[in-house]
Amino acid sequence: MSNKIPDNVDKSCGCLIEDLLTKSEDSKCTGQPENSDYNKRERIMVDPDVEKISLDFYQKKFTDGLPIIPPTRSRVNKFYQYSKGDPQEVMAILPPLQGKATREKIAVNGVMAGCLPHFMPLLEKAVMGLGDEKFNLAGVNSTTHPVAVCTIINGPVRNELEFNSKSGCLGPGNLPNATIGRAIRFCLINIAGAVPGIGDHSTMGSSSKYSYCFAENEEKSPWEPLNVERNILADSGAVTLLGMEAAHNVNDHRSQNASDLLDTIIHTAATPGCNNSHVPGELLVIMSPEHARTISDEGWEKKDVKKYIHQHAVVPVNLADRGGRKLDEIWCKENMVPITRKIDDVVIVVAGGPGRHTMLAHGFGTSCESVTLPLD
């Protein structure tokens, strides 16, 4: 590199940047006229150091352990541009610590998670859903069970925000899936108080607590999407929040008819040890397009599949009644207990790319109902 000072640099004071950095304050530019610009100080605001803030926030237990984007005012303000209303308005109260989820706090946590500003309306809506009493966030957050918040996106917003509903939709590799799921976790940690070991007592935690968000592959589904099933117009889209364990695979490449394939699914689902076995509740079935097609080609409607799974996914009472809460006899029939209480506890979505797999997620149990909210 040449030592020659470029012509466009002001050399009038005789100081180079190296001088400014290495010489003491007193020795710099002595003898400059009093009215020289040198004596003026200009503050230049720079973005905080990512490593420093990440470590600081990590030590304060504000993060999931991974680096974060520093939530500066300017970054948070960009999120407000996509939001309507006062940043201090409380969108939800989140238990267990009854934190006030204001727009500001949602945006701050969204920035930290790496969300883009235009994700803000969806993020707000998701947090509002968490505040619904029927979701039982107080229990979901604090339990020793490894339940996480699973977020499913439906409608045009999937393509507008470029969610992944296809191959690898459960991760990794897609920005909206990854960061919105992560932002929801940050809201749980920092607004609700679900700090692992303090407000979140999951015995081992779960990888699904880092992020657990995907979109339904509506284009490849033979059935109506989840939002339509829940009486929300297809055009408006929706966000659905479920209290679910991490998803568990059902590999079936050989079944050539609905009955065989569904038998594989129900035998994988009907296991003791899940909360559903002693406190029956929702079961999430994420079916690949190929599996869904095998079933639908025989004329099965979605409601038929839900009914079949509800009726056949059963666990023997002696194995089922080993959970934290005593199994209530009202669920038992002929010495068996269904892992779902009713047909609509079987929540089916079609997602993923090519391949003959379905994924199942057991829920938190009787006390946690999923919430679906329309997007504006």
Add this chain to the structure above:
Amino acid sequence: MKVNLVEKEVMDPLAESGQKNILLNDIPSPVHQISFFDNTKPGADIILNLLKTRLKQMDVIESKKPAGAAASKSQLEKAAEGDVSILALGDCGSCTTWVILDAIRLEKEGVPTLSICSHKFTPFARKLAQAHGAPNLRIVEIAHPIAGLDPEKVKEKTNFIIPEIEKILYNAD
């Protein structure tokens, strides 16, 4: 010109609590009727049955509630028939949460409460009670674990906490 490079401030992600303090109810003296609010966690019945044998001069109302969820209205009403309600057992995250939150619901209905939580979850129980406006909620600590133990071992652990419970119930004034 001198240049000061200043890092932009970062905003606080933590939320304020949206809860106001509630008033706790005094335990009457004497206590005539006591309700046992059993959340069906393993060992909760053993603890409460042993207590029942020790609190002979009190009539006992027995009520059950879900472990990881709120008590129903009728369950809560039954528990509220006591002069005092004893809730057991908080020995996991969600059951501790709903022991404490249901205790607070009873306190709001005018019923003094006493919640039994295992010592591994008592710090959380106290923090939770504080967040819900009841920093002085009565919580009695029993040695963790309770689930998975032989009933005799649970009784042994219960015997350790009975004097504290008796003190709260009999020395109320």
